[in-house]
Amino acid sequence: MNKILKYRLKPEIALDESNLDAFISPKIKGGAYWKLLKRSIDARGKKVSVDVEIGLYDDQVDPWSIAYQKPEINVSSRPxxxxxxxxxxxxxxxxxxxxxxxxxxxxxxxxxxxxxxxxxxxxxxxxxxxxxxxxxxxxxxxxxxxxxxxxxxxxxxxxxxxxxxxxxxxxxxxxxxxxxxxxxxxxxxxxxxxxxxxxxxxxxxxxxxxxxxxxxxxxxxxxxxxxxxxxxxxxxxxxxxxxxxxxxxxxxxxxxxxxxxESKPFALGVRVEHPQSLIDSIQYHCDNRGKYLPAAPYALTTQTRLNDVQRGVFSFCMCPGGFIVPSATAPGEVVVNGMSPSRRDSKFANSGIVVAIENSDLKDFQKHGNFAALAFQSAIEKKACEMTGGQQKAPAQRLSDFIGNQLSQNLPDCSYQPGLVPTKLSEVLPDEINKRLQMGFKDFGKKSKGYVTSEAVVVGVESRTSSPVHxxxxxxxxxxxxxxxxxxxxxxxxxxxxxxxxxxxxxxxxxxxxxxxxxx
The missing domain is CATH 3.50.50.60 (FAD/NAD(P)-binding domain)
Known part of the structure; x- marks a missing residue:
């Protein structure tokens, strides 16, 4: 007998091995085995729940065991x-x-x-x-x-x-x-x-x-x-x-x-970092997520219309409990990205917030032919570096100041190790991208109450979302x-x-x- 059972459970049951065993074992008749197959946190309601799939089988051969095995053949003399x-x-x-x-x-x-x-x-x-x-x-x-x-x-x-x-x-x-x-x-x-x-x-x-x-x-x-x-x-x-x-x-x-x-559409913008506790409170609808729930992620997207042209603004590579890192591949450019350790236990949550860039948006760079998108990307990265003194310090604003186009007099704590320089990002980013990001952040603030705050910092630039060449x-x-x-x-x-x-x-x-x- 192979059977799959589905339950919606409290986090303290679904996300703790011993508590889950105490819940499942009494429901199994003698001689059967159980295995956790899938789990998914559902935070859409007022109370967070976890959907789980439990596999039951009645002999010691696990039907859901790992099938892949490392290849044994030696190919040293093969083509x-x-x-x-x-x-x-x-x-x-x-x-x-x-x-x-x-x-x-x-x-x-x-x-x-x-x-x-x-x-x-x-x-x-x-x-x-x-x-x-x-x-x-x-x-x-x-x-x-x-x-x-x-x-x-x-x-x-x-x-x-x-x-x-x-x-x-x-x-x-x-x-x-x-x-x-x-x-x-x-x-x-x-x-x-x-x-x-x-x-x-x-x-x-x-x-x-x-x-x-x-x-x-x-x-x-x-x-x-x-x-x-x-x-x-x-x-x-x-x-x-x-x-x-x-x-x-x-x-x-x-x-x-x-x-x-060929030149290829891609996306470019900034990375925003919030206190993880703030994102937890927004996503989990509580003041403290407790010891069972992991650091909360988020995914946000919206459409912006500017000069009768619609472009998407969306979160990218969201890193709960993570860090912002320098991702330049050459001196003279500033690029940021995000990462998280396995436990996602940093006090910060960061995510790229980027604008979709189409080839039609690159009119000033068409002289670069197949490298139009790449040249556009590179120009912004170099500008970010120039604005912050030529090293790996990144230009940054408090999120509320970014929306209001105000220079931040000081910046909150941030995980970005090389350091930040208070900068009006409107002087780094092209005007259209800057305005679309401001529109996007305002919309995100409406969708997630508390998201727009002076506690969050916007760091530039998030430019390596995908290849600018096909x-x-x-x-x-x-x-x-x-x-x-x-x-x-x-x-x-x-x-x-x-x-x-x-x-x-x-x-x-x-x-x-x-x-x-x-x-x-």
């Missing part, structure tokens, strides 16, 4: 697939290559996940940005030192459960299989990434760090290999390009090689529309928007490449 980038797209492409009997060789411009920590410390403490090792570049990509959010709406793209199981097998908590909005946490993700690396290398794959790709080897209209900074050349059966949304030099290389790319590929083969054996992949190519969708895209690209070019 080679070259993978550029070791973010989730690149790493999961490599894992899929192992399963299908191809040898993945990965090239990462940055350092391994442990060595990256030193460069992150230099950004925060000394304002020194290493262009190849930072919050965006290095083993694991931008997602490693982030909240590790694993929620995706892209369930039609592939098997989400499979990706979650692969993460669990490589060290993530089984909680990610149960929670509706799972996350791993910036303190635990590096260990997971390191374990994935061990799987790849132990099965005959290769990972080369400090190995920046500077050129492509093209033969007879097909991409056969890559050249590295140190002069090494590597060839294989094809190349999966999984370089992330901030690898501007790769976009420039594609353009120089006359390999088709690398087009064929819909059937997933190969570049022009260059054979090139498989654009993940966020950097414009085909993903987070860890899960990037991982799924990486797996699919590996499958497509091997299906067409490798007889395994």
């Amino acid at each position: 080679v697939v070259l993978i550029v980038g070791t973010g989730p797209a690149g790493l999961f492409a490599a894992l899929r290559c192992l399963e299908l009997g191809a040898k993945p060789i990965l090239f990462e411009r940055g350092k391994d996940v442990q060595e990256r920590r030193r460069d992150l410390a230099k950004i925060n403490k000394e304002h020194i940005v290493n262009p190849d090792s930072n919050y965006c570049f290095g083993e694991g990509g931008a997602g490693t030192y982030s909240d590790g959010k694993l929620y995706t709406r892209s369930k039609k793209r592939g098997d989400v459960r499979r990706i979650l199981e692969m993460l669990v097998v490589h060290g993530a908590s089984e909680d990610i299989l149960k929670d509706t909005h799972p996350h791993i946490g910036t303190n635990k993700l590096p260990k997971v990434i390191a374990d994935i690396r061990e799987t790849i290398v132990s099965r005959g794959g290769e990972i080369h760090f400090n190995s920046k790709v500077t050129d492509f080897i093209i033969k007879n209209g097909a991409l056969k290999g890559v050249s590295l900074t140190n002069g090494e050349k590597h060839e294989g059966e094809g190349v999966i390009l999984a370089t992330g949304h901030s690898a501007r030099d790769i976009f420039e290389l594609l353009e120089a090689k006359k390999i088709t790319i 690398i087009p590929r064929k819909s059937d083969t997933w190969e570049h529309i022009q260059l054979k054996r090139l498989f654009p992949c993940g966020e950097g190519a414009g085909y993903a928007g987070g860890i899960m969708s990037a991982a799924i895209d990486g797996e699919k690209c590996a499958e497509k490449l091997i299906e067409q070019y490798i007889n395994v």
Whole structure:
């Protein structure tokens, strides 16, 4: 007998293992086993509840057990697939290559996940940005030192459960299989990434760090290999390009090689930080969330109309119990992002609040052609840096002052370690974006009473929401529309928007490449 029971429970029952067992066990007849399959917090009513799904089974073989197993085959002498980038797209492409009997060789411009920590410390403490090792570049990509959010709406793209199981097998908590909005946490993700690396290398794959790709080897209209900074050349059966949304030099290389790319819509704005206790009180309708409920997240969206043009304003990468971090990838620019540890126990809650940017909004940048969106993005990041003295201090205003376009005389405590400079963000952001953000915040204040407050701080700029460049590929083969054996992949190519969708895209690209070019 396999059966699923559904309950709506109080948080102190659903979110405490012993209390849940005390509730479920008396309802089970002798010899049966139970397992928590899903849980989801519902805070829409006056009292918070938790929906749970409980699986019952009557023998010791768990029908909902993890199916994924690490591949056993050694691929050291098998045909080679070259993978550029070791973010989730690149790493999961490599894992899929192992399963299908191809040898993945990965090239990462940055350092391994442990060595990256030193460069992150230099950004925060000394304002020194290493262009190849930072919050965006290095083993694991931008997602490693982030909240590790694993929620995706892209369930039609592939098997989400499979990706979650692969993460669990490589060290993530089984909680990610149960929670509706799972996350791993910036303190635990590096260990997971390191374990994935061990799987790849132990099965005959290769990972080369400090190995920046500077050129492509093209033969007879097909991409056969890559050249590295140190002069090494590597060839294989094809190349999966999984370089992330901030690898501007790769976009420039594609353009120089006359390999088709396109300017792409994206979103840009600011990051706002509130006291977590305030967000808890808004979301949970109480003064104190207690010991069972986690730090409350939120998701807000609205439409703004300005000059007869409608654009969305929405929260992005919300990090409850988290920190704002510097995400610049070169000196002379200021970029912010958010991250959370697994326990989400910081006293702050932060979220990107961004405006949708369409190509038609970039009239002043059309002279940059395919780099119109990238040039727009870069100009604002440089302006933010100039306004704050040329280091990694970020321009900021109290939220109430931002809406009123007033310079803040002082700023509240903030988690952003390099420091803040009181600045009118209207002098950093284009006028239209600034006005739409002000309109968006006002609407959010109506939807969430207490959200607009002088206790909150607005920090600029949140500009790396997604790639400003699209690398087009064929819909059937997933190969570049022009260059054979090139498989654009993940966020950097414009085909993903987070860890899960990037991982799924990486797996699919590996499958497509091997299906067409490798007889395994």
